Amino acid sequence: MNQFWKRTGWVGMAVLGLLASLALQLALGSACAVVSAFIAGIRGGMQGLGEDALMELVTNATLEGAVWGVLAYHIVSLPVFGLWYYFGCGRKKIVNPLRVIRAKTFVVILVMALGMCLFANGIVLAEEFLLPALFQQYMELMDQAGFGVNPLTVIASILVAPIGEEILCRGIIFHYAGKATEGMSNRRAAFWIANVVQALLFGIMHGNITQGAYAFVLGLALGYLRFRYDSLYASILAHFLVNFLSNFIMGFLVIPENMFGAVILLVLGAVIIAAAAFISGKDRAQD
Numbered sequence: 001m002n003q004f005w006k007r008t009g010w011v012g013m014a015v016l017g018l019l020a021s022l023a024l025q026l027a028l029g030s031a032c033a034v035v036s037a038f039i040a041g042i043r044g045g046m047q048g049l050g051e052d053a054l055m056e057l058v059t060n061a062t063l064e065g066a067v068w069g070v071l072a073y074h075i076v077s078l079p080v081f082g083l084w085y086y087f088g089c090g091r092k093k094i095v096n097p098l099r100v101i102r103a104k105t106f107v108v109i110l111v112m113a114l115g116m117c118l119f120a121n122g123i124v125l126a127e128e129f130l131l132p133a134l135f136q137q138y139m140e141l142m143d144q145a146g147f148g149v150n151p152l153t154v155i156a157s158i159l160v161a162p163i164g165e166e167i168l169c170r171g172i173i174f175h176y177a178g179k180a181t182e183g184m185s186n187r188r189a190a191f192w193i194a195n196v197v198q199a200l201l202f203g204i205m206h207g208n209i210t211q212g213a214y215a216f217v218l219g220l221a222l223g224y225l226r227f228r229y230d231s232l233y234a235s236i237l238a239h240f241l242v243n244f245l246s247n248f249i250m251g252f253l254v255i256p257e258n259m260f261g262a263v264i265l266l267v268l269g270a271v272i273i274a275a276a277a278f279i280s281g282k283d284r285a286q287d
Contacts, residue, residue: 003183010180011197017084017173018201021077028076029069036065063144071156077164085167089175100231105280109225109234112276113241116221117250119269120214120242125255126262127210138210154247162239169205169219170226170235174198195223218242221273228280 040061044054086092101109128135177197181190199219203212226235255261 007180010176014173014176014180014197014201017081017168017176018205020080021168021205022207024077024080025069025073028072029066032069032072033062033065036068037062066144067152071152071160074156074160074164077168078160081164081168081172085171085175089172095231097233100229100233101237105229105234106237108276108280109238110241112221112225112273112280113238113245115269115272115276116218116238116242117245117269118265119217119273120246121250121253121255122262122265122269123214123217124210125257125265126259127213128257129259129262134209138208141208158240158243158247162236162243165202165205166222166226166232166236166239169198169202170222171232173201174223174226191227195220195227198223221277224277225280228277 037058040057041054044057049057124135124138127138174194177194178190180197181194184190184193199216199222202219202222203216206212206215222235222238225238226232228234255264
């Protein structure tokens with residue numbers, strides 16, 4: 001019974017990491033939206049705009065402020081979760097990234113990142129035809145957030161998010177999930193239970209079903225890399241490459257926009273991920 005409550009407590013700590021992220025996103029997003037709307041309202045009033053024009057100006061400013069909130073969250077999350085990870089998860093020793101990311105390792109991670117991109121795009125494409133209403137909601141959400149278009153969201157998703165999200169999910173949350181499975185006789189099962197927990201919370205953190213679905217799958221692969229190379233550098237690099245490829249490379253991919261194309265992406269992505277995982281095992285075995 002004591003073991004049960006101990007494991008439950010560690011899972012609770014993992015969930016606390018998710019709640020802290022959601023609270024920080026809400027606080028900074030709301031603050032930036034309110035400030036942006038307030039400034040726009042003052043400017044509109046000084047310009048003598050009519051009620052309709054002023055309302056449109058404030059609405060647009062609110063949406064733009066929310067985009068600033070995304071960037072603010074990713075920046076603020078770095079010291080917040082970085083300090084939490086360092087002091088709350090065993091004061092990890094900082095090592096030279098080049099000791100972890102060698103030439104072969106970089107190639108393996110790049111290949112796996114490509115597979116993750118293909119699989120994620122396959123999920124979205126399949127949803128477009130199987131769940132069109134949900135897909136439409138997702139596209140509207142992406143448009144409002146300016147993903148792939150607004151420079152702020154591009155900077156946030158490529159340069160900043162991979163660090164903060166990996167520290168939180170593959171660092172803090174994975175640490176506590178691992179504590180919850182500590183002592184299990186089957187170490188492989190213990191790893192995968194902890195990995196599923198952190199990937200599930202990573203998916204929930206994205207706040208919508210579509211992103212949550214592919215974030216869960218990507219979270220499993222990122223957690224595997226974190227475990228395989230025993231370093232956040234590996235998952236941070238993979239996360240960076242996934243976001244970079246998604247923003248700048250995947251748009252040039254020529255795939256039929258139908259369920260057949262979705263199946264191609266899902267199968268090809270899964271095969272590439274599996275192959276990269278197999279090679280990564282050989283890569284570590286030679287250390």
